[in-house]
Amino acid sequence: MxxxxxxxxxxxxxxxxxxxxxxxxxxxxxxxxxxxxxxxxxxxxxxxxxxxxxxxxxxxxxxxxxxxxxxxxxxxxxxxxxxxxxxxxxxxxxxxxxxxSATVSDLPVTGSHVFTIICLCVSLASMTWFVTMMLFGEPSYRDSFWEDLGRTLS
CATH class of the missing domain: 2.40.50 (OB fold (Dihydrolipoamide Acetyltransferase, E2P))
Known part of the structure; x- marks a missing residue:
């Protein structure tokens, strides 16, 4: 052997x-x-x-x-x-x-692919919101240009 x-x-x-x-x-x-x-x-x-x-x-x-x-x-x-x-x-x-052949698939899409794409979209939207708030502040608390100018001139 x-x-x-x-x-x-x-x-x-x-x-x-x-x-x-x-x-x-x-x-x-x-x-x-x-x-x-x-x-x-x-x-x-x-x-x-x-x-x-x-x-x-x-x-x-x-x-x-x-x-x-x-x-x-x-x-x-x-x-x-x-x-x-x-x-x-x-x-x-x-x-x-x-x-x-029709039986050959280029990219098999499964439930995990869809879940990953949804999580990625939510993460990107959250990061965009966070950066926007850091740069420009909350929209309801911002003073308009005229209010800010009036305080400065007073």
């Missing part, structure tokens, strides 16, 4: 993978069609189906809404979640555009 370390699990038990290649083919794939009774109303949702060729010559197929900006011949990089088998982000190197 050797002293071999076990491999570290990925952060949050997620295994992210990247793929880089040239887009060979783009096609729309209908994923959902809804029809409404007698009124011939139909809602169709389609996802782009993209085939890329990696530098080793392997063809890879992806189907996700983030790949909508791809065209044949574009060089792209795809970041995916292997455990969920979905695309998280796509960077189109030919157009210099980045598309994120």
């Amino acid at each position: 050797g002293n071999r370390k076990a491999p570290r699990p990925p952060i949050n038990n997620r295994c992210l993978v990247t793929f880089r290649g040239t887009v060979v083919s783009v096609a729309d794939r209908v994923t959902h069609q809804l029809r409404s009774g007698q009124h011939s109303y139909a809602a169709v949702r389609s996802l782009p189906e993209v085939w890329i060729v990696d530098p080793e010559g392997h063809e890879l197929r992806f189907c996700d809404e983030t790949l909508d900006e791809c065209r044949a011949g574009h060089e792209i990089v795809i970041v995916g979640d292997r455990t969920a088998d979905r695309v998280l982000a796509m960077r189109n190197l030919s157009t210099a555009r980045t598309c994120l």
Whole structure:
């Protein structure tokens, strides 16, 4: 038995993978069609189906809404979640555009963020009031310019 370390699990038990290649083919794939009774109303949702060729010559197929900006011949990089088998982000190197999946949030806002912002606003307002009172005094106790001038001249 050797002293071999076990491999570290990925952060949050997620295994992210990247793929880089040239887009060979783009096609729309209908994923959902809804029809409404007698009124011939139909809602169709389609996802782009993209085939890329990696530098080793392997063809890879992806189907996700983030790949909508791809065209044949574009060089792209795809970041995916292997455990969920979905695309998280796509960077189109030919157009210099980045598309994120709707499930990826730039800034998660939690209750602690809101509480911190409210406390910061109250603190700043209190400090502003304090400095104003130190510089100018209480407004109801200030004499007007004319009252002060009259006392001085008397």
